[in-house]
Amino acid sequence: MAxxxxxxxxxxxxxxxxxxxxxxxxxxxxxxxxxFIGGVAMVMPIxxxxxxxxxxxxxxxxxxxxxxxPTIENYTFVLxxxxxxxxxxxxxxxxxxxxxxxxxxxxxxxxxxxxxRFPGRYIVFIAILSTLMIPTExxxxxxxxxxxxxxxxxxxxxxxxxxxxxxxxxxxxKQFFETVPDDFIEAARIxxxxxxxxxxxxxxPLVKPALAALAIFVFLGNWTAFIWPLIVTNSVEMYTLxxxxxxxxxxxxxxxxxxxxxxxxxxxPTLIVFLIxxxxxxxxxxxxGLKG
Amino acid sequence: xxxxLTIRQKQIVWAWAFLAIPVLFYVVIRFYPTGxxxxxxxxxxxxLGDRTWAGLDNYAKLMQDEVFWKVFKNTFVYLLIGTPxxxxxxxxxxxxxxxxxxMHGFIRMLYFLPFMTSAVAMAWVWRGFYQPVPVGLFNxxxxxxxxxxxxxxxxxxxxxxxxxxxxxxxxxxxxIIIFMAGLRAIPRSYYEAARIxxxxxxxxLFEITIPLLKPTIVFIVVFSSIGFLxxxxxxxxxxxxxxxxxLNSTKPLVxxxxxxxxxxxxxxxxxxQTVVLFLxxxxxxxxxxxxxxxx
Numbered sequence: 001m002a003x004x005x006x007x008x009x010x011x012x013x014x015x016x017x018x019x020x021x022x023x024x025x026x027x028x029x030x031x032x033x034x035x036f037i038g039g040v041a042m043v044m045p046i047x048x049x050x051x052x053x054x055x056x057x058x059x060x061x062x063x064x065x066x067x068x069x070p071t072i073e074n075y076t077f078v079l080x081x082x083x084x085x086x087x088x089x090x091x092x093x094x095x096x097x098x099x100x101x102x103x104x105x106x107x108x109x110x111x112x113x114x115x116x117r118f119p120g121r122y123i124v125f126i127a128i129l130s131t132l133m134i135p136t137e138x139x140x141x142x143x144x145x146x147x148x149x150x151x152x153x154x155x156x157x158x159x160x161x162x163x164x165x166x167x168x169x170x171x172x173x174k175q176f177f178e179t180v181p182d183d184f185i186e187a188a189r190i191x192x193x194x195x196x197x198x199x200x201x202x203x204x205p206l207v208k209p210a211l212a213a214l215a216i217f218v219f220l221g222n223w224t225a226f227i228w229p230l231i232v233t234n235s236v237e238m239y240t241l242x243x244x245x246x247x248x249x250x251x252x253x254x255x256x257x258x259x260x261x262x263x264x265x266x267x268x269p270t271l272i273v274f275l276i277x278x279x280x281x282x283x284x285x286x287x288x289g290l291k292g
Numbered sequence: 293x294x295x296x297l298t299i300r301q302k303q304i305v306w307a308w309a310f311l312a313i314p315v316l317f318y319v320v321i322r323f324y325p326t327g328x329x330x331x332x333x334x335x336x337x338x339x340l341g342d343r344t345w346a347g348l349d350n351y352a353k354l355m356q357d358e359v360f361w362k363v364f365k366n367t368f369v370y371l372l373i374g375t376p377x378x379x380x381x382x383x384x385x386x387x388x389x390x391x392x393x394x395m396h397g398f399i400r401m402l403y404f405l406p407f408m409t410s411a412v413a414m415a416w417v418w419r420g421f422y423q424p425v426p427v428g429l430f431n432x433x434x435x436x437x438x439x440x441x442x443x444x445x446x447x448x449x450x451x452x453x454x455x456x457x458x459x460x461x462x463x464x465x466x467x468i469i470i471f472m473a474g475l476r477a478i479p480r481s482y483y484e485a486a487r488i489x490x491x492x493x494x495x496x497l498f499e500i501t502i503p504l505l506k507p508t509i510v511f512i513v514v515f516s517s518i519g520f521l522x523x524x525x526x527x528x529x530x531x532x533x534x535x536x537x538x539l540n541s542t543k544p545l546v547x548x549x550x551x552x553x554x555x556x557x558x559x560x561x562x563x564x565q566t567v568v569l570f571l572x573x574x575x576x577x578x579x580x581x582x583x584x585x586x587x
Contacts, residue, residue, distance in 0.1 A: 145559075245413060278397075
């Protein structure tokens, strides 16, 4: 016994290098394989959505991922009456304007709070920060009453006014303006630029990555926003894509190929944008997540 | 006049000029509505009739409302299952994905893709998956494997986890990305030292990696908890024939607020519910920050 043990021990020391490396390699391959399968499983719901949207009604009961006779019939049918174009346009307008507004105002406020010394600075900062704690759901009733009073119900302005500025964005931008050296701003002042020019031409270009991160978050947030647009709109023409899709789903009832098509229409554009700007978007998400 | 000001005074003028519109926005669109919600919660108002003072009646009514306690429980079930499950899964994936070089970017993209989808669209897609045979994907697979059908959305016990699944699924990508950034921030030298000392991997994991990830974990826990406590889009769209059903078994607080305010038009009662939601969010965030920061 002892002898065999000794032999085994000595062979193990002899070969342990390669054996370990081989088992490490096997482990590495296994790790990769499991992660890969998991990743494929993650995108399966999206793949099935697209697959079902390309199937004829009689084929949707089939679990095949690849349609036997692919068709774009569902898309023609869903897009026919033009509602999806309308909702798409509404969502696009709202998400674009709120994004621009946030990029502009959040950075202006963030910059002011970061680079100016003035009475009231601390109070303004704390006040804006404290709104982070207030959930949107608490404000929807007062916003609704306000919109009713001012005739903002069922208008584009009504849908987007609550999101024109965010405390999250302001805080994010303030953090990033900390990285802009004060000397740059001083130098620009000596060169005779006014404060607005300094902000726009000196400071803003230096925080471009942060602006991009902010823009991604705000756009995605408004593109997918549901509860407030659901409350404030009541005519089909004013619906945003999520609200429209929600009503469309109820209306299509059990015609799942049509529901999947509607879902695909509202998902594919953001997925394409993501695939194009992938690295950039992931970096932005990390930045916003860690600093915000 | 402006010319006669000192540099410091000019700065003050500029600062307030920059802040004028935003301050107005925050006062009118954030602070006034917050106060208004609290005020309305103390009134009886059905949107048409008069607003009458109710004191704490709405809150008293809430405490005696059986539906509220059901909803309260549901909301915390979403939180107490959703947060730990998504935290553990996303950590495990991030931990391993961080050690993979081959096609790293591609695999990361697969996991992140669901985060870019809209909750409403995916709620409908998953609702389709949960349908009984012959439509539903999951039940079709079960049938093919000879396993009895599962009532996903029509059962009072299965419906809530079924709704939670796509919510967890959609959020994983974000958490994985944040975890990986956290893992990257841990200095390599710590691992080198552990390797030279021959420390086993689980000791490295529990003594180095997880303690150093604490800020990341705090962020993810607080962020995802707030998300699960405010769940609405998934529930509303997956149960739109009977929102929050069956038998209120999936109804979260936000859906109850929506119903009370915009179906029953009981603005006072709904506002009281929103104040309760606000308090829950506040307390849960504070507790989590306390526990996770101190340890």
